Amino acid sequence: xxxxxxxxxxxxxxxxxxxxxxxxxxxxxxxxxxxxxxxxxxxxxxxxxxxxxxxxxxxxxxxxxxxxxxxxxxxxxxxxxxxxxxxxxxxxxxxxxxxxxxxxxxxxxxxxxxx
Numbered sequence: 001x002x003x004x005x006x007x008x009x010x011x012x013x014x015x016x017x018x019x020x021x022x023x024x025x026x027x028x029x030x031x032x033x034x035x036x037x038x039x040x041x042x043x044x045x046x047x048x049x050x051x052x053x054x055x056x057x058x059x060x061x062x063x064x065x066x067x068x069x070x071x072x073x074x075x076x077x078x079x080x081x082x083x084x085x086x087x088x089x090x091x092x093x094x095x096x097x098x099x100x101x102x103x104x105x106x107x108x109x110x111x112x113x114x115x
Contacts, residue, residue, distance in 0.1 A: 018075060025071070042069040043084040044076075057085070057115045059106040078112045085111050 022045060029046025033039070039048040047069060054066030055073035067088040068081065089104050 022072075022075075042072055043067040043087050044072040045069060057107070057110050059103070059110040059115070065107060078114055082108065082111050 025045040025047060029041060032048050032051055033041055036048050036050055039050055041048045042052060052069035055068050055070045056064040056066045058064045065088055067084040085107055092099055
């Protein structure tokens with residue numbers, strides 16, 4: 001068998017990139033959130049926690065937060081994850097959670113260390 005015949009056949013095959021996959025997950029998220037309006041969701045793809053697993057980021061002993069699902073978390077770097085954690089922090093503030101600034105510093109530190 002020649003080397004040419006050993007290559008995978010890719011003619012006519014369209015590779016689906018991460019942007020397309022994220023867009024598809026976001027569409028699923030919109031539909032699922034409409035079915036479960038009181039359920040929290042991933043801040044990136046929008047899928048609710050009843051259909052995806054949140055990536056828990058421990059920031060102090062016994063406390064964790066999860067603004068991203070495992071899938072979205074794994075696609076991002078610490079720097080690109082951080083805005084989603086900040087968004088969650090701002091939501092906490094808007095809801096009057098009154099977390100001290102030290103809590104945000106602990107979350108930011110954990111995220112930047114790969115948590």
